[in-house]
Structures are given as structure tokens and as C-alpha cells.
Amino acid sequence: MAFLSRQRQALCAWQGRQRKGTNAMGEYAIEFEQVSKTFPHAAEPAVHETSLNIAEGSFITILGASGSGKTTLLKMVNRIHEPTSGRIRVQGQDITSLPVKNLRRKIGYVIQQIGLFPHMTVEQNIATVPKILGWNAGKIRERVAELLELVHLPAEFRDRYPRQLSGGQQQRVGIARAMAGDASIMLMDEPFGALDAITRASLQDELIDIQRKLNKTILFVTHDIDEAMKLGDQIVIMNEGRIQQYGTPLEILTEPANDFVRQLVHADDVFQRLELMEAQRMMVPVRQASGEIGHTVYTTDSLKKVLSCLLQSDGEQVGVRNEDDELVGTIGFEQLKVLDGRIHEPIESR
Numbered sequence: 001m002a003f004l005s006r007q008r009q010a011l012c013a014w015q016g017r018q019r020k021g022t023n024a025m026g027e028y029a030i031e032f033e034q035v036s037k038t039f040p041h042a043a044e045p046a047v048h049e050t051s052l053n054i055a056e057g058s059f060i061t062i063l064g065a066s067g068s069g070k071t072t073l074l075k076m077v078n079r080i081h082e083p084t085s086g087r088i089r090v091q092g093q094d095i096t097s098l099p100v101k102n103l104r105r106k107i108g109y110v111i112q113q114i115g116l117f118p119h120m121t122v123e124q125n126i127a128t129v130p131k132i133l134g135w136n137a138g139k140i141r142e143r144v145a146e147l148l149e150l151v152h153l154p155a156e157f158r159d160r161y162p163r164q165l166s167g168g169q170q171q172r173v174g175i176a177r178a179m180a181g182d183a184s185i186m187l188m189d190e191p192f193g194a195l196d197a198i199t200r201a202s203l204q205d206e207l208i209d210i211q212r213k214l215n216k217t218i219l220f221v222t223h224d225i226d227e228a229m230k231l232g233d234q235i236v237i238m239n240e241g242r243i244q245q246y247g248t249p250l251e252i253l254t255e256p257a258n259d260f261v262r263q264l265v266h267a268d269d270v271f272q273r274l275e276l277m278e279a280q281r282m283m284v285p286v287r288q289a290s291g292e293i294g295h296t297v298y299t300t301d302s303l304k305k306v307l308s309c310l311l312q313s314d315g316e317q318v319g320v321r322n323e324d325d326e327l328v329g330t331i332g333f334e335q336l337k338v339l340d341g342r343i344h345e346p347i348e349s350r
């Protein structure tokens with residue numbers, strides 16, 4: 001156990017950023033406390049005694065097979081479903097203690113199918129929540145323009161109808177709509193599920209960018225392991241209504257909690273998975289750098305590249321540069337020891 005806990009500490013250090021926690025008031029963005037949901041006439045609960053703390057500003061992916069309770073978990077946060085037992089708090093407040101309308105103002109929601117209103121233009125779709133909030137026409141127009149830019153859609157799309165857009169473009173409108181009211185929490189239920197691989201990858205990148213810029217708390221459901229690894233600061237793995245593990249992508253790869261997790265994430269194929277994790281997600285910020293720096297990589301390079309560089313260089317660590325070529329962090333062998341003996345395997349041959 002002591003060994004495991006040392007490993008965990010090393011992992012946190014390696015990640016080089018504090019685990020996000022509570023806000024100044026000591027509150028989490030979302031807390032599930034022993035939450036269960038059993039639908040009428042169901043033999044088993046869809047969600048079973050789930051406890052989970054979601055830190056402000058974190059990007060959480062929820063991964064699990066079809067029917068494992070992911071959507072149900074999400075829909076209890078904005079009270080589309082009510083828990084059978086347990087308690088949910090949003091920013092410290094029990095969600096049953098405030099009017100549903102007020103709760104939903106804090107929470108943007110992108111549903112499993114694209115779900116745009118087909119008889120409304122892009123602008124009208126995006127303006128749904130601002131209208132409910134009573135914003136004036138000028139402010140709404142401004143906000144729509146700002147959001148179209150944020151999700152990389154041309155301004156002239158505002159007058160189109162959903163059927164005149166591609167699937168990827170519709171999904172961008174869905175994201176813009178969920179962000180329109182400036183909610184600090186976003187619930188996203190397999191938003192990219194129906195998209196081709198290329199569109200999906202670029203929307204994933206854009207979403208990471210948006211989250212970094214706006215510091216939203218995002219709960220993102222997917223059944224795609226690669227997507228969960230790429231997007232999540234932390235991943236929640238669910239099976240049959242129960243959380244199997246809640247940890248960083250690296251923790252889940254290197255310390256799968258049980259056989260279910262191991263098989264689900266193909267933890268044995270650690271190198272393939274490392275390809276999905278960016279250096280910036282794991283680096284130690286440069287102010288803590290010490291010792292010789294050998295090769296450097298870019299913030300968006302994969303951890304697989306970092307490992308490869310370390311194995312090829314004589315240095316103790318590799319530097320990490322941002323797009324302006326400034327040194328912003330390091331990753332060293334010392335931290336990589338958490339991968340156990342596995343890094344001695346020649347990764348170039350894989």
C-alpha cells in the first residue's frame with residue numbers, strides 16, 4: 001500500500017499541476033453523495049450509491065458501456081431525473097433547494113443526439129437560454145457572434161437552419177448553444193458520437209482549447225476510450241451503474257483498479273495509450289526545473305514522444321516548449337519511474 005501511495009504522489013508531481021480542488025469557498029463544482037437512481041419497474045438501479053467530487057474547472061470524462069448509467073448520472077445534475085436516494089450539490093448547494101430554472105442557468109447541456117430545434121435558425125437556437133434570461137436583442141446578437149467565432153463557424157451561418165449544416169457544424173452550434181448563458185458547468189452527453197473521425201478530432205481539440213480559455217467544469221460522457229483519455233483531466237469509469245475507478249488517465253493506465261478497468265482501457269497497451277496524452281498535461285512547470293535539459297518537445301507532443309526522446313537523449317529530462325518556443329516545463333526519468341519496468345521496453349519497435 002505504501003508503495004502504491006508513493007506511486008500516486010509521484011504521479012501527481014509528474015503532472016506538474018495541482019489537482020484542482022474546491023473554490024475559495026471550499027466548494028466543489030459538483031458533489032454526488034451516495035446517489036442512486038432506480039427507474040420504476042427496473043430490477044436493478046441505473047446508478048448505484050455513487051459518490052463523486054468534481055473540482056471547479058476540471059474536465060471529467062465518463063466512460064462506460066451502453067446502459068452503464070452515464071446519461072442517468074448526467075441527467076440527475078440538471079434534474080431531468082431525480083435521484084431515488086442520495087444528494088447532489090452544485091457549488092455547495094443542494095440542487096433540490098433551488099428552483100430548477102435557477103439550477104439550469106448554471107449548467108449548459110449538450111444532449112446525446114444533436115438536438116437542435118429544427119424550425120429555428122442557428123441564431124435562434126443559440127439564443128434560447130439568453131432569451132429565457134431576458135437579455136436584450138443587442139446583447140443577444142453580440143453573444144451569438146462571439147460564440148460562432150469561438151466554435152469556428154462563419155458569422156453568416158446565423159441565419160441558416162440546422163438541416164443546412166453538416167453534422168459537425170450542427171454539433172458546433174450545439175456547443176455554442178450550451179455555452180450561451182455563460183454557465184460555469186457543461187454537461188456533454190456523447191456530443192461527438194455521430195461524427196467522422198477527422199471532424200471529431202478537430203472538435204475535441206477545439207473543446208480542449210475552449211475549456212482552457214474559459215475554465216468551465218465539464219462532464220463529458222463517451223464510450224470511446226481514446227476520447228476519454230485525450231479529453232479528461234480525470235476519467236470516471238462506470239459499469240452496471242457503479243463507478244469502477246475515478247482517476248487521471250495515467251493512473252487508470254498504470255494502476256487499473258480491477259480487471260474490468262484493465263480490459264476496458266487495454267492497460268497492457270500502455271504505449272499506445274500514451275500517444276493520446278499531451279506533454280503539457282503531465283509536465284512539471286519550468287520554475288521547478290533543475291539539472292540538465294536534453295532534447296525538447298512541444299506542449300502538444302505526445303507522452304510517447306517524450307518517452308522516446310528520453311530514451312534517445314543523455315539528459316535526465318526533456319524540456320517542454322510552447323508554440324512560441326519558450327521553455328515552459330520539463331518531464332524527467334525520475335517521474336517516469338511510475339511506469340515501472342515498462343519503459344525499458346524498446347518503444348520504437350512497437
Ligand SMILES: Nc1ncnc2c1ncn2[C@@H]1O[C@H](COP(=O)(O)OP(=O)(O)OP(=O)(O)O)[C@@H](O)[C@H]1O
Nearest residue numbers: 039040046064065066067068069070071072073223
Ligand atoms: N427513462 C428511463 N426509464 C426507465 N429506464 C431507463 C430510463 N433511462 C434509462 N433507463 C435504464 O437505465 C440504465 C442506464 O441507462 P443510461 O441511459 O444511463 O445508460 P448509458 O450509459 O447512458 O448508455 P448509452 O451509452 O447507451 O447511452 C439502462 O438499463 C436503461 O435502460
Ligand SMILES: [Mg+2]
Nearest residue numbers: 070071072112
Ligand atoms: Mg447515454
